[in-house]
Amino acid sequence: MDAAVSTPGVERKPGARATAQRSRILRAAQQCFVEKGFHAAGMAAIAQAAGMSPGLIYRYFKSKNEIILAIIEQQLGLARARIGELHGAEDLAAGITRAFQATGEGDERGISAPLFLEMSAEATRDPQIATAIREFDSTVRADIEHVLSRSPKQGGYGLTAGSAAAGRALLLICLLDGLKVREAREPHLDRKLLRAALAELLNELLTP
Amino acid sequence: MDAAVSTPGVERKPGARATAQRSRILRAAQQCFVEKGFHAAGMAAIAQAAGMSPGLIYRYFKSKNEIILAIIEQQLGLARARIGELHGAEDLAAGITRAFQATGEGDERGISAPLFLEMSAEATRDPQIATAIREFDSTVRADIEHVLSRSPKQGGYGLTAGSAAAGRALLLICLLDGLKVREAREPHLDRKLLRAALAELLNELLTP
Amino acid sequence: MDAAVSTPGVERKPGARATAQRSRILRAAQQCFVEKGFHAAGMAAIAQAAGMSPGLIYRYFKSKNEIILAIIEQQLGLARARIGELHGAEDLAAGITRAFQATGEGDERGISAPLFLEMSAEATRDPQIATAIREFDSTVRADIEHVLSRSPKQGGYGLTAGSAAAGRALLLICLLDGLKVREAREPHLDRKLLRAALAELLNELLTP
Amino acid sequence: MDAAVSTPGVERKPGARATAQRSRILRAAQQCFVEKGFHAAGMAAIAQAAGMSPGLIYRYFKSKNEIILAIIEQQLGLARARIGELHGAEDLAAGITRAFQATGEGDERGISAPLFLEMSAEATRDPQIATAIREFDSTVRADIEHVLSRSPKQGGYGLTAGSAAAGRALLLICLLDGLKVREAREPHLDRKLLRAALAELLNELLTP
């Protein structure tokens, strides 16, 4: 595939190949996890999807669990980026609606709905995952609260710093989570309806 | 069989024991599924939790998958009941907040947050589960729309039958889903904050 | 079913019921063994076919293996009877051809071809079965030799007592065995062809 | 995969090891099947006999049933070869007698008598096995008929193409089957007796 075997002459940074391999594995793993779930996806399938041998995966990841962790971190990163984008958007309802179901197979711009569910379920049991997700949640909540309470001049929404901003941030997050759930459960949801309803609601949520 | 000879006259309902055993198994399975997930929970563990031998489970359920299906149906039934209760409630925000995290281990009044996530994730792959959930979703949505669009005199909220009711029903469901996700991910969420925010939001969502 | 529960008044011989039950079980077991083989047939299936509970079978047979033994003895008895009939037959070829595939399901006049094969295979491993079959084989062989060597006036075929009778008895038995094998493997064999060929061959085998 | 990079030039034939492993497994399986029968032989036992772990077997065979099928095909191949040898033999009786019981454990020149019985019994239930055996039977029968009806100059026996050849081919096959049955049931049969009787009979069967 890529990674032209050795290419003597061009001295790539040490670890560049390792990084490439890791991401190849992660891409394959994500695909398998989406299709089968964390547990039902086998290392052999991941290896095949990555175009390499099972043994080689263990050069880059200590265990399947480590891959799962990495996938989760990746997904959380994606989510963070996505939420960051929303901050600057002029039309929040359109942005959120677009986020809904924007993730077809292979589209890796947003968090995958099945993975979102698996991650959240797994967080219930695995302390390491729980920690990662908890940290994500609290920073995201703080971020949103911050934006909501910032003055409009600074790109915020001017809500009182107290409970108004905190409560609405919480509701916003629930809304986003709920949309991910819907994405998994009703992939053919009427998006126009959703968008209109969202616009109306956000109008309320984002004004004092 | 021909052994209807015994106790003629007293019609014992068939399967009294069977029903008890089935529910014993389901209780054990639910506990294991919550603790480990559908796939990681072993039949041996379920059997032990149910206080019986692995083989016996198969007298009452044809396969592990059938148990999973039964648990899901049960959870959906619980969810339906819970949502039904909300209809008549005077204080919706309080009701929903109470619904949040009311489910400790062993509390079977509401749907379990981890199971909610597992079910939703599994629906992505298993067509049988997908069907069950899809049917649940559409009836619940229709129900809520109906209530929202009914006139206040009939216990409704008098929203226009058109997109207003439909859109808000959708948002309400997303909100409820989102709360389940939060319940799994942030079990120690500030409930007072949640309740206040919910009250404010519902006020908007439920008035024309 | 039959066995009218108790019928006080008619005093049947002690053990009469037991005998009836045993034969009911054996009939059911034979059917199951023919359909599934000794190992694949389960006690539950046999019990159901016999119209009784699995537990009850153990009142009449100590183990599944004992049932297998009993079935084998029964089949050997059938075979003995069948061969006895042939002795007196005027047209041996017709008789043998009729024996071929005379055993539809439920027809219990002749040995069942699948059971014949299973028995023979099992004799290879189980010493008890081996003994039963070996004894059967040697008496049948002696019988046939005896008939072949008896003078025609006494209903025999007048072969010399020595190797002629012994050798031809052996060949006859092989032929009969081979026909059972064919019955299992080619149930739709052309019987007219078989009969003609047999007639021709027997003509040779049974004359000095 | 893309790792055709290594050793370009030397074309090692693909699956040299795989072939060896497969035959190691088949050898072990055959031994176990002969000793215990298809169903009573466990994969663990086969694995141990093959000197490998149970899991490894599944790299080479998809299921136990596939192994059984392979063994059966192998046995049918052996039988075909054995019958082919007989065609050219000058002394058919000696050849057939030699075929009788030539198969000790480990001797793989001829079909194993216990397997012959198991196969035939199993053909009664498993359609796949039935098909394989049926095809074998019909080609072998046609072959034998062909030889019998060919003119002596061409190495045949000059029987009329009609029923004489067909009928005698059928009898020959029954005889061979019957000998396999005898081999299983009376392994210590007097071979001299058998040979003499066979010679006499074949003399009749193979002349017009």
Add this chain to the structure above:
DNA sequence: CATGAATGAGGATTCATTCAT
């Protein structure tokens, strides 16, 4: 670096047998 053969514990499921009722 890369392979893929090999391991073996653990998965779901079946089934002969027992025993309280």
Add this chain to the structure above:
DNA sequence: GATGAATGAATCCTCATTCAT
């Protein structure tokens, strides 16, 4: 006598992981 619920060992098979090449 008769039931059928209950057991638990044994079955086939899978899969994360390791390691000789």
